[in-house]
Amino acid sequence: MSQFVKFTIDTIECMATRGQYLVDAARENGIFIPTLCNYPGVKPKGSCRICTVKVNGKLMTACTTPVAEGMNVENESAEINDLRKSIIELLFVEGNHFCPACEKSGSCELQALAYRFKMLVPRFPFQFPYRSVDASHPKIIKDHNRCILCKRCIRAITDDSGRSIFAYRKRGIGVEVVVDPKLGKQLTDELAQKAMDICPVGSILVKEKGFNVPIGARRYDKSPIGSDIESMQISKI
Amino acid sequence: MSKPIVATTSLAGCFGCHMSVLDIDERILELIELVEFNKSPINDIKKFTKKCDIGLIEGGCCNSENVHVLRDFREHCKILVSVGECAIMGGLPAMRNGIPIRECLEEAYLNGPTVVGNEEGIIPNDPELPMLLDKVYPCHEIVKIDYFLPGCPPRADLIWEALVALVTGDEMKLPYEVLKFD
Numbered sequence: 001m002s003q004f005v006k007f008t009i010d011t012i013e014c015m016a017t018r019g020q021y022l023v024d025a026a027r028e029n030g031i032f033i034p035t036l037c038n039y040p041g042v043k044p045k046g047s048c049r050i051c052t053v054k055v056n057g058k059l060m061t062a063c064t065t066p067v068a069e070g071m072n073v074e075n076e077s078a079e080i081n082d083l084r085k086s087i088i089e090l091l092f093v094e095g096n097h098f099c100p101a102c103e104k105s106g107s108c109e110l111q112a113l114a115y116r117f118k119m120l121v122p123r124f125p126f127q128f129p130y131r132s133v134d135a136s137h138p139k140i141i142k143d144h145n146r147c148i149l150c151k152r153c154i155r156a157i158t159d160d161s162g163r164s165i166f167a168y169r170k171r172g173i174g175v176e177v178v179v180d181p182k183l184g185k186q187l188t189d190e191l192a193q194k195a196m197d198i199c200p201v202g203s204i205l206v207k208e209k210g211f212n213v214p215i216g217a218r219r220y221d222k223s224p225i226g227s228d229i230e231s232m233q234i235s236k237i
Numbered sequence: 238m239s240k241p242i243v244a245t246t247s248l249a250g251c252f253g254c255h256m257s258v259l260d261i262d263e264r265i266l267e268l269i270e271l272v273e274f275n276k277s278p279i280n281d282i283k284k285f286t287k288k289c290d291i292g293l294i295e296g297g298c299c300n301s302e303n304v305h306v307l308r309d310f311r312e313h314c315k316i317l318v319s320v321g322e323c324a325i326m327g328g329l330p331a332m333r334n335g336i337p338i339r340e341c342l343e344e345a346y347l348n349g350p351t352v353v354g355n356e357e358g359i360i361p362n363d364p365e366l367p368m369l370l371d372k373v374y375p376c377h378e379i380v381k382i383d384y385f386l387p388g389c390p391p392r393a394d395l396i397w398e399a400l401v402a403l404v405t406g407d408e409m410k411l412p413y414e415v416l417k418f419d
């Protein structure tokens with residue numbers, strides 16, 4: 001069996017290593033499949049569904065689907081992009097996302113995806129849930145208003161023996177991501193910064209600094225999310 | 238043909254969006270050639286004197302007066318545009334939405350660290366004052382809104398493009414750098 005597989009994304013012929021997840025395979029072929037809960041190097045979870053594509057006509061999450069020989073993947077269609085946009089809109093109304101007052105604004109992946117999909121206003125009514133801000137940890141602030149429960153921090157930030165420093169608390173609609181009270185002391189400055197960087201929104205903030213990148217120089221001020229991947233495709237042609 | 242008529246108002250906003258309208262700089266000379274202004278803080282016309290084509294709404298609805306003005310705009314304008322984050326999603330005033338209104342008022346007038354000289358413990362309740370709503374509402378949850386221009390404030394170029402598109406009927410360009418939420 002060959003180590004490589006051939007498949008198509010929106011009729012563009014692609015090649016990837018067998019067993020690779022579809023988002024990674026697409027990236028290597030210069031095609032951007034939007035993701036939110038997924039993060040390179042972290043075990044995929046498939047919870048946010050932003051990366052939904054149609055594989056041979058069936059809706060699947062590209063971050064958890066391995067590529068297979070002859071797959072026909074539909075990525076950039078009006079139907080799929082509207083599904084993705086509706087998920088972003090749901091995330092915006094479900095929490096309290098006050099972009100003008102957020103430190104992460106301009107470098108926020110949720111916001112960047114909203115820009116990419118040209119979200120002018122969510123189609124759903126705003127929920128304005130009551131959520132708290134937890135500033136009890138000496139190194140970080142955990143703002144539950146902005147948390148989208150993607151679990152990136154829980155999956156990626158671990159201590160030396162592999163235990164997650166962040167954890168879920170409560171259940172159902174009240175679920176929150178918090179710093180594990182027992183392991184919180186092991187959150188070093190380096191890990192705190194990593195946690196802030198890995199958070200797709202502004203829910204984890206390192207204390208005593210902020211707004212240190214000027215407007216205009218932030219990650220998504222000038223170019224849309226995914227444009228770096230897509231520029232590879234253009235140069236390939 | 239007479240010029241299209243524009244009205245503007247600021248509800249629970251900070252007038253930043255109106256300032257952004259002025260940020261179109263010298264194009265304001267083109268604008269007055271293009272449209273006529275009716276009720277607006279820009280020309281200080283307080284009441285509608287005729288039906289308008291375009292109404293620009295800044296700010297969400299935080300009290301009964303905002304709701305009254307917004308409904309008045311809906312009645313008098315053919316097209317209503319929510320301008321800015323506050324009109325679209327309540328904006329910074331809506332940060333009080335998770336807190337019960339009584340708690341907000343008590344913090345502001347009775348218990349807050351900056352409260353001085355209110356020995357009788359009065360929370361303003363004069364019938365002349367507009368009633369605060371239980372929360373700050375986005376405009377489109379009160380009346381039908383036709384278009385939305387996000388930003389805090391929306392970039393002057395976005396407002397200009399939108400106004401020109403509405404007046405001329407051309408399709409609006411939405412370049413990446415003008416569509417921002419902050």
